Amino acid sequence: MRKPTAICSISKRWERWRVSRRRLSAFLILMVLSTEPAFAGPSPINPDFADTAILAQLPNVRVNTAQPPSSPEALASQVHEYIRQARSTGDPRFIGYAEGILSPWPENRMTDELRVLRATLYQSQHKFDKARTDLRTVIQQGYGPQRLQALLTLANVQTVQGRYDQARTACQQLQQAMPGLISQSCLALVDARTGQAREAYQTLLAGYRQARGAATSEQLWALGTLGDLADQLDNDKAEQYWREVLLSNPDDLYIRAELADWYLRHHRAQPVLALTRGYEKVDSLAVLRAIAMRRLDHPDAPTLVQRLRERFSEARWRGSMLHKRDYARFQLHVENDPELALEFALANWKTQREPPDTRLLLLAAREAGQTERSRPVRQWLASHHQTDARYPGDTP
């Protein structure tokens, strides 16, 4: 039975208010935590390093430290290159370099392409409102590839933040402008998050099978989505889909982390080591690697865990916790501190509501014996009819 809309929206608002009270307490706790000096003294200065020692490896991309590009096209291509580099290596310095050349650019010379890129940078720094503003401008006034890109990016932002109605609208607009596997994947993901996972999976699978001639990038995109939907339905095909994506695109860190997490959930720690080898600098993958090493009693586990502790405490000193999910995961499954994990999982969930975010929060609440704190999340899930095999039940 559907509730009348007014009641529904009041109850939603009430729930939002309750969530924000939780946020307030999480915020206060974070303030307390962030003032705690969690610091060891500086490491010693070594004056006697060998001349032949390789002390640092520089990135292959040249960083522009001289004159910034003067045409919008040149600027866009440089920003694009930096973003690509940040994506494939997980290195946030490139986000900074991109911002460094883009932010002095005058507003009245902004092009649609630059706005889409700026929105991407905003999103990667969790400035979601600003990202949306730029994307909407492009969707309204732009045309061609930039408008498509803006629609897809907006759909992605909205889906990540759990704003499924708005995400669906963006996916539909994308479908009108350009039917194909990308827009099908876009819609399938939103449908799956709102109570129609099985149908969405079947439809996308059928679409994928019919589109054998589609561009590789489209096929890979659909495969990545199929993996996610399969995983949501507890279908082991997920492994195969994601493996296939990584075969063509080994630097897809997002899929790599999803697959590694899948192995951990299926009690297979060994393949996680192989998947995360060489990716120790990427926080999400390093945390998954540490969990796997612990399970396997790997001799290198203490070193990696120590390195992660240091990295996270530096990030807290820095103050911008852009990696709350990773930190919460680290606290929950490496440090065995579900209370702290829950605080960060709650703070993370404020802005990111993908299944891994939700799962982590529910797990931490259960482990911490504070399931009442995950109740608003459960209510939110119920209001979207979102069910997911990855989510734990509340009773241990």
Added chain:
Amino acid sequence: MSHHNPLAFAALWVALLALMSPVAHAHKASDSFIYISPDEGHLRVDLALRDLALLVSLDRNGDQAVSGAEVRAARPAITRTVEQGVMVSNAGGPCRLTGQRWGISEHSDGNYAAADYRIDCADGGTPDTLRYTLLFHIDPLHRALVSIEGSSGSRLAVFGPETGEISLGTRPPSPWQTFLTFVHQGVLHLLMGMDHLFFLLVLAIPATLGVRAATGSRRALGLTARIKKLAGIATAFTVAHSITLALSALNIVNLPSAWVETAIALSITVTAINVIWPVLGERTWLLAFGFGLVHGFGFASVLSDLTSGQSELASALAGFNIGVELGQIGLLLVGFPLLYALAHRPVYERAMVPIMLAVVGVTSLVWAGQRVPLPGWIG
């Protein structure tokens, strides 16, 4: 594949993944480390070799690897860079840094060039101010993490592109200092923001006019009555925006800023219209209260930009609010007598008021149009 532009797709695919990865998969970001003991006159600066390579030519043979020999060869350039980018001073002027120990140190993401310095200030006193300017022009996300060691323990601070300087007093800025800083910010924001000036103007105008009688003509009000009326309006506005400012600053209620800005602009238009056609009634104080609630959210978004990394949130909030009030009172003290003086001339009510209202009403309507986050109503 006839309807697809392959180029569009290449771009699409790349940026799409870019969106998803950097957030969730951050490495350690670019940080420098500064350890300073003002009392002992000691400073240590650690700069990541990767970051230094952007400032001095480290990789002389261009093989994308920095060797020990290359670091040694670049030592003079590194020292010059640090001297230009890290400045210690006190009331007597800049202090001199003398290098003592130099080498490589290790942090969680690799090797850093590290150096110890002795600090000598011109007046022989202890340094009290630190500045740091390196790298921000290339990477605005770069930060310098500072640890200030004192006899009573250490304190952490962070340099970002907008930090300017950090005070080395071993105590963090007192709530009182924070309060004063934010009073200043509050005054500035009220006086620099055309929105609030316009809104106050259209709120004040009815108090300068008489009371509409049943016949449609206006009955003149005495000065005391006008001031009372104005005080009521100003108080209602203040109470209302204080409530929402607090709710929003404490993260209890959050509204999307684009809509708040649009609503603020519209509230000015509506209030301007209401002076001529009192569709919302003649009790201006009620209007001031209702719309004051909206303006409070606007103040909050400014405040939240200023308070990132601010631990004294309560002092900041109180200071900002009081600053806004001071700005408001100051403005009314200057503006109201001016309007009152003019109000005695017939041209005031017949021409000046309508012109002011038209200018304010139309301008704010244009703002509303620019701010509305519409495009297709998605999101």
